[in-house]
Amino acid sequence: MPRILLIALLLLAHVAVAQNVEFEKDRFKSDKDGLKEAQREVKTGDEWYDLDPPRYEQALPHYLAAQKFNPNNARLNLRIGDCYLHSGYKPRALPYIQKAYQLNADIDPRIHYLLGQGLHLNGKWTEAIAEYKAAQPAATGKNTAAFLASISKKIKECENGQKLEKAPSRVFIDNIGAAINSPYADYGPVISADESVILFTSRRDNSTGKERDPETGGFFEDVYQSTRTASGWSPARNLGKPVNNEGHDATVGLAPDGQRMLVYVEDNGGDLNEAELRGAAWRKPEKMNSRINTRAHESSAAFTPDGRSLYFVSDKQGGIGSRDIYKVEINGRGPALNLGTTINTPYGEEGVFLHPDGKTMYFSSEGHNSMGGYDIFKSVFENGKWSEPENLGWPINTPDDDVFFVISASGRHGYYSSFRDDGLGGKDIYQITFLGTEKPPVLSQEDQLLASRAQPVKEASLAPPVPIATTQVTILKGIVTDEASKLPLEATIDVVDNSRNELIASFRANAQSGRYLVSLPSGVNYGIVVRQEGYLFHSENFDLPAGAAYSEVVKDIALKKLDVGVKVVLNNIFFDFDKATLRKESTAELERLQKLMVETPALRLEISGHTDNVGQAVYNKDLSQRRAKAVVDYLVAKGTDKARLTFAGYGDTQPVATNNTKGGRQLNRRTEFKVTGK
Structure with missing residues (x-):
């Protein structure tokens, strides 16, 4: 190296070191009072920083x-940078670490690693890789192998980030607004499938205990709720007791219908509780069973659409990584099952969420092809196994932790929390709008066809305005009322697989409002049965072929009391084409009708068949009569007294809708019963 260049470099190094200014009297002769105050601040910061574990938030x-x-x-700049690296605002660490390095290149043996972290968190991939590589020679001692492995992983994350940023996801990411976000930390959103309700966790000054966490200095966590109105989200309200208590209470999961909530509590190392909404009030959360909660840390969870099983995250022993995702049947007897190495990595997984289609899982992971920290991934359960997790991409994911993501049933909107420049205070909740591959989005004015069925629901079908959704699920929702009084009923909604004659799930309408919501993944012939003690059952049919696109159907249901003259359509009775032969998919409905006859010994019914006006009237009447007789014959064969039953075929003489449309004709082709005695 030329002697002149060497001297210049030495002088530059000397200048860099000479620029470091200590908190000494000689340096600040003109402002002794300011120096004393600054020294007090450094001392107080050091007291917090030097605790075990360090209290970065208080020191900063x-x-x-x-x-x-x-x-x-x-030294001060480096400690500020380190505090930011352990905060929600990690990218802010970079200028302070760079300043520390400029002032004293030997300030810390880890300086290149810290520089790499700061650059990495700001998406400066190439520069970060260079600093990480420069940090490698500093890896000495007993932890050398672990440190080198950490550097190697960081470099790989930067390489992932470079690739993902070059092909960004087409999304809008918008702050959800002041009705939900506050000057405090707001995070962990969970939503109902139709996005009508959002619950989230916040650390506000109106928390139930109104006390601060001694470790972080922030208020204790509470659960808040907001509902969507015509003008937007309503102002969030604290749920209060019994959901929230004096300590930490955080919502981590919500059933698709919004009637069951999962709450995290700091108990037994961190456990999951379940609360049920009855009317307008949430009941006290109850601890989940020991196959879910252990002495380890169970942090997040998600219901399956049928409500029978739970996916949850735990750091219990025997896992693949530091935190793994498990699945368990809530009321079963078997142990929780680890989802295996396709999903779980040697690192950590967190924030599990199952889409209402029952097969698409979203979760966060430090492994796979993360670009840094936890990234959000998507995997689909098909052919008996989970697909290779797919990174949701930039800018949804960042080099920092991206966790606790949920998505609507339509697949159009996602929700998560993040520290961003447009935030209202601490961490804020954001809405992600997925734009799809085409630009600009095209508005669809056509209703979505729900299914081919004998008698389909003719109600408002709310098709998404942007035809980009790829989810394969139908959301059925509405209000259950008494037909006479119009008052809401807390009815039970049974979901039946007609092909298997199997009860899939049961739900309850809200006790106060009568509202219900059911998620119906595609690929099943569903029988929907609404029942309430003292009322005749009501049935609907949704035959959703595999691959049927997303749709929302609003169906308000008025239940009828058992009175003479009342008619009920049997929407889940099916016949072979142009025949009176009952199909096996009719079994569940027929058994339901048989049960009604057994439970009501004095009940007498007329079973009637009806057709549309296509074809000859004489033939239609004969066909409808033969079909009605087939139902009566089934009931008699199962033990019902023949004297309690009559049958009639009315052909097209008693239409319930116009025969001028395809939908009307479908409604007219029906089997029903009429109460003739009780």
Whole structure:
């Protein structure tokens, strides 16, 4: 190296070191009072920083106050950078670490690693890789192998980030607004399938205990709720007791219908509780069973659409990584099953969420092809196994932790929390709008066809305005009422697989409002049965072929009391084409009718068959009569007294809808019963 260049480099190094300014009297002769105050701030910050574990959040404001007085102290800048690296605002660490390095290149053996972290968190991939590589020679001692492995992983994350940023996801990411977000930390959103309700966790000054966490200095966590109105989200309200208590209470999961909530509590190392909504009030959360909660840390969970099983995250022993995702049947007897190495990695998984289609899982992971920290991934359960997890991409994922993502049933909107420049305070909740592959989005004005069925629901079908959804699920929702009084009923909604004659799930309408919501993944012939003690059952049919696109159907149901003259359509009775032969898919409905006859010994019924006006009237009447007789014959064969039953075929003489449309004709082709005695 030429002698002149060497001297220049040495002089530059000397200047860099000489620029470091200590908090000494000789440096600040003209402002002794300011120096004393800055020294007090540094001392207080050090007291918090040097605790075990360090209290970065408490130390940071003191260090920043001192830094305003003296911005050129390498040690102080490095500690500020380290505090930011352990905060929600990690990218802010970079200028302070760079400043510390400029002031004293030997300030810390880890300086290149810390520089790499700061650059990495700001998406400066190439520069970060260079710093990580420069940090490798500093890896000495007993932890050398672990440190080198960490550097190697960080470099790989940067390479992932480079690739993902070059092909960004087409999304809008918008702050959800002041009705939900506050000057405090707001995070962990969960939503009902139709996005009508959102619950989330916040650390606000109106928390139930109104006390601060001694470790972080922030208020204790509470659960808040907001509902969507015609003008947007309603102002969030604290759920209060019995959901929230004096300690930490955080919502981590919500059933698709919004009637069951999963709450995290700091008990037994961190456990999951379940609360049920009855009317307008949430009941006290109850601890989940020991096959879910252990002495380890169970942090997040999600219901399956049928409500029978739970996916949850735990750091219990025997896992693949530091935190794994498990699945368990809630009321079963078998142990929780680890989802295996396709999903779980040697690192951590967190924030599991199952889409209402029952097969698409979203979760966060430090492994796979993460670009840094936890990234959000998607995997689909098909042919008996989970697909290779897919990174949701930039800018949804960032080099920082991206966790606790949920998505609507339509697949159009996702929700998560993030620290961003347009935030209202601490961490805020954001809505992600997925735009799809085409630009601009095209508005669809056509209703979505739900299914081919004998008698389909003729109600408002709310098709998404942007035809980009790829989810394969139908959301059926509405209000259950008494037909006479119009008052809401807390009815039970049974979901039956007609092909298997199997009860899939049971739900309840809300006790106060009568509202219900059912998620119906595609690929099943569903029988929907609404029942309430003292009323005749009501049935609907949804035959959703595999691959049927997303749709929302609003169906308000008025239940009828058992009175003479009342008619009920049997929507889940099916016949072979142009025949009176009952199909096996009719079994569940027929058994339901048989049960009604057994439970009501004095009940007498007329079973009637009806057709549309296509074809000859004489033939249609004969066909409808033969079909009605087939139902009566089934009931008699199962033990019902023949004297309690009559049958009639009315052909097209008693239409319930116009015969001028395809939908009307479908409604007219029906089997029903009429109460003739009780």
